[in-house]
Amino acid sequence: MTVNNPVRVFSIFMLLWLCLPHPTARAEDTPLNLLLVTLDGVRWQEVFGGVDLDLIEDKRYSKNPELLKKSYWHTQKTERRIRLFPFLWSTIATQGVLIGDRNQESFLEVGNLWWFSYPGYNEILTGQSDPAIVSNDRNWNANVTFLEILNGINGFNNRVMAFGSWDVFPYIINTQRSGLPVNAGLTTATPEATEQILRLNKASAYAPRLWPTVRLDFITHGYAMEALESQRPRVIYIAYGETDDFAHDGSYDRYIDAAHRTDRMLQDLWNWLQGDPFYRNQTVLIITTDHGRGNTPDGWPHHASARAMAKLDSQDGREGVPGSDQIWLAAIGPTIRSKGLIKGRWKQSQIAATALASLLLDPAKIMPEADQAMGRLLLH
Numbered sequence: 001m002t003v004n005n006p007v008r009v010f011s012i013f014m015l016l017w018l019c020l021p022h023p024t025a026r027a028e029d030t031p032l033n034l035l036l037v038t039l040d041g042v043r044w045q046e047v048f049g050g051v052d053l054d055l056i057e058d059k060r061y062s063k064n065p066e067l068l069k070k071s072y073w074h075t076q077k078t079e080r081r082i083r084l085f086p087f088l089w090s091t092i093a094t095q096g097v098l099i100g101d102r103n104q105e106s107f108l109e110v111g112n113l114w115w116f117s118y119p120g121y122n123e124i125l126t127g128q129s130d131p132a133i134v135s136n137d138r139n140w141n142a143n144v145t146f147l148e149i150l151n152g153i154n155g156f157n158n159r160v161m162a163f164g165s166w167d168v169f170p171y172i173i174n175t176q177r178s179g180l181p182v183n184a185g186l187t188t189a190t191p192e193a194t195e196q197i198l199r200l201n202k203a204s205a206y207a208p209r210l211w212p213t214v215r216l217d218f219i220t221h222g223y224a225m226e227a228l229e230s231q232r233p234r235v236i237y238i239a240y241g242e243t244d245d246f247a248h249d250g251s252y253d254r255y256i257d258a259a260h261r262t263d264r265m266l267q268d269l270w271n272w273l274q275g276d277p278f279y280r281n282q283t284v285l286i287i288t289t290d291h292g293r294g295n296t297p298d299g300w301p302h303h304a305s306a307r308a309m310a311k312l313d314s315q316d317g318r319e320g321v322p323g324s325d326q327i328w329l330a331a332i333g334p335t336i337r338s339k340g341l342i343k344g345r346w347k348q349s350q351i352a353a354t355a356l357a358s359l360l361l362d363p364a365k366i367m368p369e370a371d372q373a374m375g376r377l378l379l380h
């Protein structure tokens with residue numbers, strides 16, 4: 001092709017320049033997006049310390065300790081954790097923030113009285129703990145989540161979606177009231193049946209059903225990725241669930257493998273977001289969990305407060321499961337500091353306002369009842 005028109009040459013140069021990666025972190029005039037991810041019941045001990053040798057060697061929990069060791073063990077903690085969570089420890093630890101390493105004076109705890117899932121997700125999403133939520137039953141949540149609030153704000157309308165492996169999420173997000181699309185549990189149908197969705201529906205029908213209320217995470221992940229590509233939400237919440245169920249099953253091997261797979265899914269999501277012109281450098285990723293787990297080999301499969309155990313009128317374990325209120329959080333994005341581990345003390349109820357503030361919105365104005373944002377994680 002010969003080009004001798006100077007205007008045309010200039011236009012081609014402009015076009016080429018526009019196609020180059022932008023040198024600044026974020027274009028100020030383009031809106032920010034949010035991806036919130038929860039990994040059900042993943043302990044801070046594994047996030048910051050990698051696999052736990054006591055649990056690997058405990059015959060009650062590990063069927064194949066040699067394979068677990070070969071895949072994830074290393075004598076150095078820093079090497080161990082990167083083997084288990086390569087995305088968290090390569091990308092987020094260097095470009096974002098982490099909190100919850102109790103050995104390094106960084107503390108994040110649930111504020112609710114129960115230390116199990118529904119109260120935890122409610123606390124994350126509404127910015128308050130609700131003492132009235134005392135079970136994981138399918139009850140419509142009386143509290144309003146920040147997802148519902150965002151959906152009512154100009155620019156976010158109809159661009160907020162949620163995907164969960166556990167079938168209680170439509171109740172937690174109260175789809176009846178909020179009208180938010182929540183694809184969770186064994187749900188397969190979605191309104192826009194793209195080819196990829198039809199394939200996922202089929203995969204979902206063929207996948208083993210290990211638990212009555214929780215589907216496998218690759219299905220949740222697949223639907224979420226497809227929604228990102230075809231529906232371009234500005235706010236997306238993905239709740240992975242396998243980790244908690246494998247732990248309740250008493251399988252440390254599977255809990256660890258599930259945690260590792262989820263880290264790969266996070267990498268997959270982040271790579272995709274950074275390769276897409278709409279999301280690249282404009283998207284905040286926040287990762288956290290609904291509760292911890294016991295901090296001893298006996299307690300590890302479980303989680304509940306003493307009050308929850310008493311309420312269940314359990315004969316054993318009335319003291320609750322120590323450690324299961326201890327959680328963690330990781331975040332990365334254009335409004336998040338790149339500081340690695342941050343020392344301090346925070347509550348689960350601060351996550352909602354932090355998410356809103358990361359979008360440069362004022363939580364005090366739009367969600368005044370929520371606990372305050374974790375300001376030290378944010379650049380502004």
Ligand SMILES: [Zn+2]
Nearest residue numbers: 041117244248
């Ligand atoms: Zn659980």
